[in-house]
Amino acid sequence: MENIKAPRGVRDILPDESWKWASIFDVTRKIAEDFGYREVHLPIFEQTELFSRGIGETTDVVEKEMYTFSDRSGRSLTLRPEATASMVRAYLEHGMASGPQPSKLWCAGPMMRYERPQKGRYRQFWQLDFEAIGSSSPLVDVEVIALSLEIFRRLGLSNLEVLVNSVGCPVCRPVYRSALQAYLGGHFESLCPTCQGRYDRNPLRILDCKVPTCRSITDGAPDVRDHLCEECRVHFDEVLKGLALIGAKFRIDKRLVRGLDYYTKTAYEVLSGDLGAQNAVCGGGRYDNLAEAIGGPHTPGVGFAAGLDRIVLTMEQQGLGFGKEPSIFATVVIADEGARDEGLRLLYELRKAGVPTDMDASGKGMKAQMKAAGAAKAAYVCLLGSSEVVKGVVALKEMSTGTQAEIERDRIVAELVLKAGAARC
RNA sequence: GUGAGCGUAGCUCAAUUGGUCAGAGCACUGGACUGUGGCUCCAGUGGUUGGGGGUUCAAGUCCCCUCGCUCACCCCA
Structure with missing residues (x-):
């Protein structure tokens, strides 16, 4: 390779x-x-x-x-x-x-x-x-x-x-073609080499030539519309x-x-x-x-x-827009290994609910996970650590404002479905 | 098919008349901040300078060939 x-x-x-x-x-x-x-x-x-x-x-x-x-x-x-x-x-x-x-x-x-x-x-x-x-x-x-x-x-x-x-x-077309040839024949010597070659094969193409001398010749050529x-x-x-x-x-x-x-x-x-x-x-x-x-x-x-x-x-x-670039809506961030299983469960609950969600799979540190969430332009981060799992909550952080609030674990999916739906409108 | 210009890390580019010139920024990874992104600082990964040959004590830097890219001719979307 x-x-x-x-x-x-x-x-x-x-x-x-x-x-x-x-x-x-x-x-x-x-x-x-x-x-x-x-x-x-x-x-x-x-x-x-x-x-x-x-x-x-x-x-x-x-x-x-x-x-x-x-x-x-x-x-x-x-x-x-x-x-x-x-x-x-x-x-x-x-x-x-x-x-x-x-x-x-x-x-x-x-x-x-x-x-x-x-x-x-x-x-x-x-x-x-x-x-x-x-x-x-x-x-x-x-x-x-x-x-x-x-x-x-x-x-x-x-x-x-x-x-x-x-x-x-x-x-x-043959009638026009002949009329065009008759006209161009009078200027044959002045046409560019490629146009001279086109004269027999496809004289209509000469009209399209960009060479200035050819253009000025064809300026006076007969118009298709008259034929x-x-x-x-x-x-x-x-x-x-x-x-x-x-x-x-x-x-x-x-x-x-x-x-x-x-x-x-x-x-x-x-x-x-x-x-x-x-x-x-x-x-x-x-x-x-x-x-x-x-x-x-x-x-x-x-x-x-x-x-x-x-x-x-x-x-x-022209600097035109193409509509909205798709991006992940939420990212599940794991604070410690004790929350990994719960994080995985949450990830797939959100995905099944139609909320675009991602989660790190390679065991990166929390800071790196946050950084990745920012780079992915996630609107929200669902933060899960052992303490959250024990309390039965998820720390939901809104990335644009930096504000964070604890949401009950069994309400989090519905909450994000709502927010994602609102974001789409 | 023809012509011109160009080819240095993933990206954008540096490197005086050929002589520590193989670098910087961005990006990536990690750290400073052992549970929190966008700012800052530090470190690391990463290139046989498109490939081959030649000239020279010495070549990204000169010459030749080759491959590729770009733009134009041609033609078209």
């Missing part, structure tokens, strides 16, 4: 941090209920084809970021790099189309991508994933976006930017109208394109101003062709994924 460390790009979420994560899950779970989304737990590995066909063979994720391996029977499996494809797979596999539509589902869990780690980017990262599958209504797009914004609102996040765009559909087909144009307008109606703050960004092939129509992103270069805290959109791509019937869907690691980073950066 010497020198074995966690693999590159993964990390341990330790107690000082994990309780913050738990509080975010609490908030998320409540919002899911408020919006009518039900939780599912999905496998963290799937057949490789699910992702290669669903996300798109030529995407970066599939080409170079997947953890793919064969199991002992030779099947090719892949650690999930995202959840949407799994969600749609589960929807199809369990015939959810026969239930009320759309199926509104969510899940939370780790995703794995083989990338170079940097601020806000890990090889195993956590996402909150919400999907509404089985409806093509723009109101569902609105709901999904609104849900993500509600999460950030309740967590108290500020300095966020919401970008919305439409990436069209198989009917109009959407009737259906996509109407859909986009409805989404924008719906967002405006519910008072969502957002900006239309014609440069917004998504890296995954399955997106159609609505694409959106939420950016945090308090992260590094990896500033997307949430991204999503509509994927009406995903189900077919993985072998199912045509099934529209829309959803988003929010990055938990990045949410936590942003919240810490």
Whole structure:
């Protein structure tokens, strides 16, 4: 066990941090209920084809970021790099189309991508994933976006930017693509090398380039909105109208394109101003062709994924609170060995009664036990020595004030249950 | 995959031009206060200075390699 460390790009979420994560899950779970989304737990590995066909063979994720391996029977499996494809797979596999539509589902869990780690980017990262599958209504797009914004609102996040765009559909995207290529062709020599490479493979990505010269070229590029087909144009307008109606703050960004092939129509992103270069805290959109791509019937869907690691980073950066950190409520302190048995009994009576209680197990001196109680931020100490045991009492010390009083042994549990209950409110 | 910066006790960091430089604070454990925490004081545990090689009388301190971390490109949550 010497020198074995966690693999590159993964990390341990330790107690000082994990309780913050738990509080975010609490908030998320409540919002899911408020919006009518039900939780599912999905496998963290799937057949490789699910992702290669669903996300798109030529995407970066599939080409170079997947953890793919064969199991002992030779099947090719892949650690999930995202959840949407799994969600749609589960929807199809369990015939959810026969239930009320759309199926509104969510899940939370780790995703794995083989990338170079940097601020806000890990090889195993956590996402909150919400999907509404089985409806093509723009109101569902609105709901999904609104849900993500509600999460950030309740967590108290500020300095966020919401970008919305439409990436069209198989009917109009090729038209726009050609128009874009025609325009960019005139500036080909001025584009950066990577963009020149993107020109044929994925010209839409050039809109996203950060190189200043590319940006100034694309400033004058044709706008997707002028090339959407009737259906996509109407859909986009409805989404924008719906967002405006519910008072969502957002900006239309014609440069917004998504890296995954399955997106159609609505694409959106939420950016945090308090992260590094990896500033997307949430991204999503509509994927009406995903189900077919993985072998199912045509099934529209829309959803988003929010990055938990990045949410936590942003919240810490903004100095936001995470609710109350759990701590022990009472500590049983033994003054001498003659009280140890009684102390043990009291410890478990309190625990059974639901009072978070601890007690030293290693035979430390009383002073050390008191110190530990203080360090654990216990609100009360139940002090037991031989004399207390004989008298049938417990010396109850309130740590914040230092005051101490003797309570009858048979009343102590009820007393602490009461105090603990009051402390929770 | 590419580039830059950095790697000294659990944590945060010291160590003049290579020469008692392997230290401090915090944390932890114990003690001063033999039945009482948060303050103070004292002591102790803890490092083959990421690893390997080289230069030198002498290297955390210079050179090379390697591993790792961080940030950025790329891409995205």
